[in-house]
Amino acid sequence: MNKHSIWFCSLLIGALFLSWVVRADETLITWEKSDAAQLVQARCSICHSLDYIKMNAGFLKAANWEAEVAKMRKAYGAPISDEEAKQITAYLTQKFGPND
Secondary structure, eight states: HHHHHHHHHHHHHHHHHHHHHHHOHHHHHHSSOOOHHHHHHHTTTTTTTTTTHHTTTTTHHHHHHHHHHHHHHOOOOOOHHHHHHHHHHHHHHHHHHHHO
């Protein structure tokens, strides 16, 4: 093996090792068939993975979820109406709110 082949193999092995070691908690979210759940899936997945919702689950209260939805609308231009924002906030609070 020449010097370049050894370097490439080392790089490849390192990349494979890192992809195995560095993983997010990819637990699947169970979505019911409600209108609110379908609204959240339809609107939120336009811009990002639905896994981001799970990352905030467990500690955001209603006011926090409301602020998150407002941020998505105002800062990122998410196509969510005022009424949809209320429905999404209520659903996220109920489904993913604090576990206390």
